[in-house]
Amino acid sequence: MRTTPNVSVDVVLLSLHQGKLQVALHRRARGPFQDCLALPGGYVHVDKDGSIEATAYRVLKQKTGLQPRYLEQLRTFAGPQRDPRGWSVAISHVALMPYEELRQAGDEVFHFHDVDGLPDLAFDHAEQIREAVRRVCNKASYSTLPCWLLPELFTLTQLQRTYEQIFGETVSRSTFRSRLGIKVAEAHPGESADQADILLATDQFQGGSQRPARLFRVNQLSLFKRACW
Amino acid sequence: MRTTPNVSVDVVLLSLHQGKLQVALHRRARGPFQDCLALPGGYVHVDKDGSIEATAYRVLKQKTGLQPRYLEQLRTFAGPQRDPRGWSVAISHVALMPYEELRQAGDEVFHFHDVDGLPDLAFDHAEQIREAVRRVCNKASYSTLPCWLLPELFTLTQLQRTYEQIFGETVSRSTFRSRLGIKVAEAHPGESADQADILLATDQFQGGSQRPARLFRVNQLSLFKRACW
Structure with missing residues (x-):
């Protein structure tokens, strides 16, 4: 009899498509x-x-061909019951990728499923997915985490849509920008120190000749709102 | 050569004494x-x-004789370098206990040390302690977690001192109560539904005949402030 548990890693790889969080499953x-x-896993x-x-x-590379830019440890799921082969330890991770990059990978085996209304899944994978979605929603409320669901360069409108889709709630442009502490909507690169902490304005634009929108990149995984104590 | 990592559990057992968070070490x-x-561990x-x-x-029972009422998983520390015996997985937990209960246990082997200014520790235990303290401070900002550092029944003043010691900041009585959503300072049992979500007033009092203070117990690990989105 084995005297030490099996140790594996599972990854809840999430993307945002057609307004829904989706998870990679095979x-x-x-x-x-x-x-x-x-x-x-x-x-x-x-x-x-x-x-x-x-x-x-x-x-992830072996099983999906994908290399997400954002990955963090979620929680470890462990015990004698979760795998019929015996006591096991699954160190669960959550990863985020823009949907555009998934399509480029041209994966044939993994498919993305809406996180709502999933069928029965293997092991405790349904629980891992629920916890990963909760983590992403919680962190989105005080950080730039949702930026990792967008391409490297994005407009503020794209970012707003991403937050709105995660929270299932639309807000006005001004409310959104004040929540993120974005004080200067069309800031020039380096103009605002506050802004530089969160997003970096680039000198690139997206869109036609009428009202091109400035492209931003995330500076880092910033916390834009401190705990309220 | 082993083909699977060693798997252990470490516990960062914290208590509050003389205004400082302390950790159990041997x-x-x-x-x-x-x-x-x-x-x-x-x-x-x-x-x-x-x-x-x-x-x-x-x-914890074997090594310290202690059975904390509050324990949660912190994070898993894993890799080939953290233990000279080889690839290892330590599923780290954080536990909280009132200092009064520690003294009752009469432990001889474990001692409590201020989390600030610790000497060099074994393995990655210093990192585990730093992360546990961060977790407790973060959760304290939006939950009743600090109640687990108090005896089962406590006064609102004791609870306020506990929060203040964790945050290293004093606040007025009214500020504290509004932050916790405690609207009725000397509430009778069951009087306020808002309050019942967080603390339960008992019909017991502490102190002398002049101004006895009502004793409360925590209802559950309540979130008293939602994320600000």
Whole structure:
């Protein structure tokens, strides 16, 4: 009998398409949970993985061909019941990618499913997805996390739509910008120190000749609202 | 060569004493890191642990004799470098206990140290403690988490001192109560539905005959402030 648990990494890879958060799932070819939909996941390889994030990136690359720019640890799901093969530890991660980059990968095996109304999934993957969606919504309320669902350069209107789709709520342009602490809507590059903390204005524009919209990039995973104490 | 990582649980057990957050540490009798201060921790026992929380409680009971009422998973620290014995996974937890209950346990081996100014610790335990303290401070800003640092029944003044010590900031009585959404300072049991969500007033009092203070208990781990979106 094994005396140490199996250790794997699962990744909840989320994207935003047609106004809905979607998650990457594949159909398991082998048991346990044969033919069930499941998250990409795999065992830690102690001979080659330099870190747990390296395991997550290796598994994603092997199973989906995708390399998301944003990945963080979610929580570890562990116990004797979650896998019929015995005591197991799944270090769950959440990753975000723009839908445009998924299409470029031209993946054949993984498909993206709306996170609402999923069928039965393998293992505790449904619970992992629920927790990942909660994490993204919570972090979106005080950080630039949703930027990772957009291409590297985006307009403020695209960013607003992304926040609105995550929260299921529309807001006015001015409300949105004040919540993000964006004081100068059409700021020139480097103009505002406040703004530079969150978004960096580029000198590129999108759109036609009438009202081209400035493109921004995220500076870093910024917290734009401190805890209210 | 092992093909699967060692899996252990570490617990950052915090208490509040003399206005400072303190952490339970013991001096390691054996290598690696012999004679270094370290968190209580131990391997998962696949033959007897029914869950990862059960592992954490078993380890704490064996190593410290303590059974905190509040325990949650913090994050998993994993990789080939953190333990000289090889690739390892430490599922870190944070636990909170009132200092009064620690003294009752009469522990001889574990001692509590201020989280500021710790000496070098074994493994990545210093990082685990920093992250646990951040987690407690963050959660304190929007939840009743600090109640777990108090006895089961407490006065509102005791609760205010606890929040103030965590944040290193004093506030007026009225500011504190409005931040917690406590609208009726000396509420009778069951008087306010708002209040019942967070704290339950008991019919017990503390103090002398002049101005006895009503005792409260926490209803649950309540969120008293929603994200600001």
